Amino acid sequence: MALPTKATHQQTRVHNERLVVRTVYDLGPISRADVARQTGLTRTTVSDVVTGLLDDGVVKEIGRGPSSGGKAPILLEVDQDSRLVVGLDLGEEHFAGSVVNLRGEIRRTVELPVAGRDGDDAVELVFALLDRLLAGTTAPLLGIGIGTPGLVDSRTGTIRRAVNLDWRDLPLGTIVADRYGVPVNVANDSQAAALAEYTYAGEGRVPNLIAIRVGRGVGAGLILRGALFQGDGSGAGEIGHTVVDDQGAVCRCGRRGCLETVAGMRAIEARAAAATGGDADLGAVRAATVEGEPWALAIADDAGAALGRAIAALIGALDIQRIVLLGPVTALGEPWLAAVRREARSRALAPLADEVDISVGRQPSNVVIRGASALLVARELGLSLVR
Ligand SMILES: [Zn+2]
Known part of the structure; x- marks a missing residue:
């Protein structure tokens, strides 16, 4: 059987190009010789690839580096504004x-x-x-x-x-x-x-984390070994429409008692409206918890506890120790967060739960x-x- 040599050459070229770009991106300013050392590619291959990248404008030459005896090498850098x-x-x-x-x-x-x-x-x-x-x-x-x-x-x-x-x-x-x-x-x-939570974590970065966004919907994202894990059908972390209460309220998805009907923003605001007899948004619930209003503390606790139970299941399945909470509902603050932690820890296997760090993320709006x-x-x- 004839091998598809053309496709193989093309794949090799793309592979080498990516390797060189990544090396220059991560380690630049860097010389061609050092790129060759880092990647294990030959100097000739690196030179060819770099010539193409210079033509494309993705990489630029930024002058000569220190000499180690011979002629000082030209240093390369990725032009961050080229694309x-x-x-x-x-x-x-x-x-x-x-x-x-x-x-x-x-x-x-x-x-x-x-x-x-x-x-x-x-x-x-x-x-x-x-x-x-x-x-x-x-x-x-x-x-x-x-x-x-x-x-x-x-x-x-x-x-x-x-x-x-x-x-x-x-x-x-x-x-x-x-x-x-x-x-x-x-x-x-x-x-x-x-x-994003992983990418922009800075010094505190860990290779595995679960980020859970709680707004109107509830959804998780899983970072495993520094990469997003999307699952077989790209739906990994879609926990918001898991039924947690068979007798619960009807959900947007048509079923009854999904996690978001208990832990999501709409559920919290609906309960608050019923408790106060008027409109009450998350901010009002938060303010009432600070005042120690029992109705508000009960709402924050119930919503947090439901999320905590879902997190316990994730801890059991994945044994991931860093869990970051994002989204508008995190505004409920300490009473809510305490309930999340309490339920997650008390329902996951003790040795696993002891190591878990559940916190509210930095969550810039973007x-x-x-x-x-x-x-x-x-x-x-x-x-x-x-x-
Ligand atoms: Zn649903």
Whole structure:
């Protein structure tokens, strides 16, 4: 049988190119000779690859380094502004996006209100957002990373189901790629947030973590050995629609008693409204817990406890010791967090539970945008924005 030599050469070239870019990105400024030493590639191969990268503008020469006897070597660096990446967060209230460079530095941000749009209108809003973000950009676009609520098949960029936006089997990745002519990566927003939490953790970074976003929906993202784990169908961490109360309230998904009907923002606000006889948002519940109001403390405790029980199951399945909580519901503060910790620890196997650190994350408002763009850069160039 003849081997597909052409494909193999092509694959080797792409592999070598990625290896060189990653080495220059992580270790630059660096000489060609040191790239060869680091990668194990021959100097000739490195020189060929670097010539191509200089032509593309991804890598630049920045002068000569110190000499170790002979002629001082020319040093290489990745030109961080040679390619731009767009990250989107299709949030419940706003669709937001940023243009970032190859180091994840934000160059421009645009936010548009959703105002109840769904279906095709919501897709049009994605286009409007991208058009605004891309107007006047000069560097070539590497690609678009999208973080969206709902169940996503990241392999195909298809949103299998996003209840709020009334999207079902929507091939958003293909639609956006066709319109803008660049690679597109679509991921669940909790998964994107988890990757950002890992990527921008700085000194405190650990290789395994679970990030759980609690807003109207509840979703987790799993980082295993420094990479996002999406599961067989890209749905890893989709814990919000696991039934936790057979007699519970009807959920957006049509079933009864899902985790989000107990631990999510709507459930908390609905209970608060019933308790106070008026509108009560998360801020009001938080304020009432600080005042020691029993109704508010009970709501915070119940919501936290339900989440804690779900976390206990994750601890048992994965034995991951760092759990980071994100999203609006974290505003409930200490009484809520205490209930999460209490239930998670008391229901997981003791030796596992003892080691678990459950805390509220740093959660800048653009955590999904940062994660979505980091995923795109990782997929297209094999680079990790970790710092
Ligand atoms: Zn549900």
